[in-house]
Ligand SMILES: CCCCC/C=C\C/C=C\CCCCCCCC(=O)SCCNC(=O)CCNC(=O)[C@H](O)C(C)(C)COP(=O)(O)OP(=O)(O)OC[C@H]1O[C@@H](n2cnc3c(N)ncnc32)[C@H](O)[C@@H]1OP(=O)(O)O
């Protein structure tokens with residue numbers, strides 16, 4: 217049975233165990249992150265076989281298999297998710313989903329709420345992570361080259377056409393990189409160009425800050441609760457490229473306000489420093 221409250225590996229010691237039973241935060245952090253990576257690598261290899269046998273190759277249908285596997289990971293790390301607003305995913309047809317990106321641990325949060333027929337946009341370097349790269353490829357993830365704006369834009373424009381033709385939702389992390397500060401980085405505009413080009417709604421998803429249980433700088437990684445809110449879709453019908461900045465700013469403000477509320481920091485919602 218999986219450990220319920222972050223008891224494996226490198227769980228914090230109980231007072232009765234004394235100093236001998238305690239692990240330094242650095243060792244605890246390394247063990248838990250190392251275990252996460254091994255879990256991802258091993259499960260990806262096994263899931264890749266299942267994906268090839270069941271679906272035959274690269275297809276978004278493989279995401280169902282990946283989702284089912286990754287949803288079990290939270291039990292090993294004592295993580296709990298409290299999800300609200302899943303009904304907001306029930307829009308007819310394709311949509312762009314945008315969410316905050318804090319850590320590699322986000323894969324657990326992603327799979328907790330991932331709707332069917334939804335692929336993510338990821339940096340191309342992810343392809344080279346061994347079996348994890350293979351499973352990401354098999355899941356249909358759209359790879360972009362962050363070092364080449366023109367090629368990234370070309371890929372995104374192609375996605376605008378295919379997502380409508382194939383009725384697929386696309387999940388983008390608009391911060392463009394991981395950010396575990398408890399705030400949002402300024403949003404890149406690719407997701408919003410994509411939504412307006414395809415004339416599909418944007419659905420923001422916000423995860424509460426990990427900083428109370430996870431902080432790579434201070435080597436903190438314990439059990440914890442993550443609040444997730446799927447916000448109402450923002451329509452883009454009739455919007456033009458001139459509206460991209462407004463749409464980006466609107467999503468950013470709504471998500472930042474939600475991030476602070478979910479993380480118990482309402483007073484900072486208006487502070488843009
Ligand atoms: C079974 C076990 C499994 C174990 C593993 C578990 C799970 C794995 C399985 C699946 C899950 C996979 C999850 C993958 C997650 C991946 C996460 C990431 O990789 S995040 C990083 C990559 N993503 C992004 O970067 C997306 C956000 N970025 C953008 O949107 C960017 O805008 C960009 C399109 C990438 C371009 O970026 P760049 O920095 O080069 O340029 P700018 O953003 O500054 O834009 C310049 C300029 O161009 C305009 N622009 C942008 N896009 C467009 C467009 N499509 N069309 C037209 N114009 C565009 C932009 O507005 C700027 O102009 P201006 O300044 O005038 O506004």
Ligand SMILES: CCCCCCCC/C=C\CCCCCCCC(=O)OC[C@@H](O)COP(=O)(O)O
Nearest residue numbers: 253256257319320323344345346348392393394
């Ligand atoms: C043979 C090669 C072996 C490689 C071994 C790799 C070991 C890594 C194994 C598992 C790690 C699980 C990662 C799951 C995928 C995480 C996706 C992710 O979060 O990518 C980060 C990316 O969004 C932004 O990158 P940056 O913050 O800009 O950087």
